[in-house]
Amino acid sequence: MANNDYTTVTEAIVSQLQEICGAAHVVYKDEKVLQRYARDQVPQDQQARSPEVVVKPESAEQIAAIVQLANRERIPVTPRAAGSGLSGGAVPIFGGILLSVERMNRILEIDTANLMAVVEPGVITNRLDAALAEYGLFFAGYPMSEEFCFIGGNVAENAGGGRAIKYGVTGHYIHGLEVVTPTGDIVHLGGKRIKDVTGYDLVHLMVGSEGTLGIFTKIFVKLLPRPTSRTATLALFPDAESAISAIPDVMTSGRLIPTAIEYMDRFSFSSAAKDLKKDFPYDLLGAALLFEVDGNSADVVKAEAETIAGICANRGAVAQYVAGNEADIEEFWKIRKQIPWIIKRYSPQQSIEDIVVPIAQIPAIVALLQEIAEKYDTMIPVFGHAGDGNLHATPMKNPEHTLEHWEAMLPELKEELYRATAKLGGTISGEHGIGHKRRDFMRLVMSEAELDLLRKIKTALDPNNILNPGKIIPDAT
Ligand SMILES: Cc1cc2nc3c(=O)[nH]c(=O)nc-3n(C[C@H](O)[C@H](O)[C@H](O)COP(=O)(O)OP(=O)(O)OC[C@H]3O[C@@H](n4cnc5c(N)ncnc54)[C@H](O)[C@@H]3O)c2cc1C
Incomplete structure (x- = not known):
């Protein structure tokens, strides 16, 4: 039997699952419900697949019994939490049993x-x-x-x-x-x-x-x-270089580590802020940084936010805003949190990426992303966690291109994007994971010997390749 040949879920297997979890907590042959578990937040249809059956256990003992059954019958089991993942991790790409932990919420x-x-x-x-x-x-x-x-x-x-x-x-x-x-x-x-x-x-x-x-x-x-105080500084810069130059300066001459430093390029920031009806000097804007600081003294926290604003001004910021209260902080964060949704609304066909580079390389990767976008005649907005070099570069389908064109060119574009990242000492995922979305690109950042270590660990723990197969590790050549 090949490694990915699995048994189809039968009525007899469903009966056993019902005995383990209770009939009310097993979904079978209800296509509408099964489809809700067919994807996470990766938009591409090619990355979706309905499970054959969904189980909603409520204890470790029930899960152990399900997994033992799956090993006996050779059925894949895909664990799922909220399904907000951005790498297809919770998608049951070989069908089988989708194991949702939604009832284990205490x-x-x-x-x-x-x-x-x-x-x-x-x-x-x-x-x-x-x-x-x-x-x-x-x-x-x-x-x-x-x-x-x-x-x-x-x-x-x-x-x-x-x-x-x-x-x-x-x-x-x-x-x-x-x-x-x-x-x-x-x-x-x-x-x-x-x-x-x-x-x-x-x-x-x-x-x-x-x-x-x-x-x-x-x-x-x-x-x-829990820190008792926090505040935020929003700074608008004419370009990515001046924005990024402020980050190490905050930590060295400012002598402080902010709680967060978020980067937003011109398109990301303007689209989100305009959507929220915010008034900013958009004409002068090339990039924006959002800093948050926290601590146990309101005075110290406020002084730190002012220090950051001063450093940003020295680094060429065209405008700086220090939050005056909790509502202001939330308003700044709303802009940042709106970005993935606004990009999705602008173009449902997009691919949110999760590259990470050493922070000093952010301007270099931003410039390379611009070159890649021009080469493929598309847009790649960039936003993310600048403080740790983790950027969500998001190639979007050009509305003038056909869907076929987009689907054919995306893998090539992504490969170029990942190669550029790796060349700068970066890698292909900082926080969203590999799942099956990035599995085929692992060889760009890991050697065959390194991948083999992953395979050996997987085989040692999961000899029947039951648990979430087809994720992370590409097949051996
Ligand atoms: C708008 C938006 C913003 C986001 N921002 C961030 C961010 O700032 N940082 C970040 O890291 N991510 C972010 N994400 C991605 C996503 O929310 C995270 O990856 C999150 O941790 C996934 O949690 P989930 O509950 O949705 O897991 P799911 O998507 O359901 O599953 C994720 C993985 O966990 C496995 N899994 C689930 N439950 C278990 C379990 N009990 N045992 C073992 N494995 C299990 C699944 O098999 C799958 O591989 C964002 C997503 C969206 C849509």
Whole structure:
């Protein structure tokens, strides 16, 4: 049997799944509902596929029983959280069983004595943060999809986001996991301990494994004291170079690490801000930076925001705005958060990319992206987390081109974009993951020996290739 030859889900298998989860929590032959699980936020139809059956378990024991059945029958199992992913990770590309953790949505414990929370994977990220706020605590992971993504999806993608420059990415805060392995065992990795070097660091092998090495059923999240104050500075620059030159200056001469530094190019910022009916000197604008700072003294935080505004002015900013209150901060962030949606509205045919380069290379990659856009007669707006070099370059279909033309040229354009990124010391994904969207491009950034290490890990844990097959690792040549 070839590695990707799987058994079709039959009525007999569905009966067994119903016995495990309860009939009400198994969806079969209801095309309308099955289709809701056929895609994540990757728009291309070629990257979508309906599962044969959806199961919605409520415990690790139920998940273990499903995975054991899948191994016996050789049926692929694709874990799914909120489906907000941008790399096709939760798409069941071989059909089979789609395992949704949507019912596993309890915050099990907020342990203030140990500064740890224990949660199920289906908790919405923002809901966790809101619950922690009542205790003066917070979870520093902050993907921009926090209003709808689940913590389980964040751990599986090792999500980054706006606060990564100061606080790091999701994985920094994951100290323990309960996991159902690809062969159906329930294991407990790590826990509430801050230090633990007992054996290999399996917790962080699981973090970022995109549902291919295990299914998380409990997550131990390290908490921080919640800063009592924050504010933001929005600075508009004539071009990308002057904007990017302000970033290291803020940290060296400003002697501070902002919570967030977001970059928006002219098209991204203007389209989003105009859509929100904001008045800015658009004619002078080449690029914008949004900084956030936080801390426990309102005076210090305000002074830091003013320092940033001064540095931006010295670096040629044409306008700087320091938020006066919480509402202003939210208004600045609204512009940044509006960008992916406005690009999608402008052109439903687009490909949001997630390249990451050393920060000093941002002007170089922005210039190369412009050259690529001109070569392919299309637009590539750029926005993202400038503080850590993670840019969402987003090739868009030129409305004058046919769909066939766009579909034929996109892989070529992407390859050129990724090659340019790699040449500057960057790589193809900083936070959205590889999934199957970027799988075929892995050879541009990893050698065959490196890919072979990934294959060996996958085979050791998942000998039957049951768990989320077809993701991350390209087939051996
Ligand atoms: C508007 C918008 C803004 C975004 N901003 C950011 C951002 O700032 N930073 C960022 O990092 N991402 C961002 N994303 C991408 C996305 O929201 C993140 O990747 C998020 O972490 C995915 O979570 P999810 O719950 O939607 O997971 P899903 O998309 O459902 O799944 C993601 C992966 O996790 C696996 N998985 C799900 N549950 C489990 C589990 N219990 N155990 C093991 N594996 C599991 C799936 O198989 C899949 O491979 C954004 C997306 C959108 C649409």
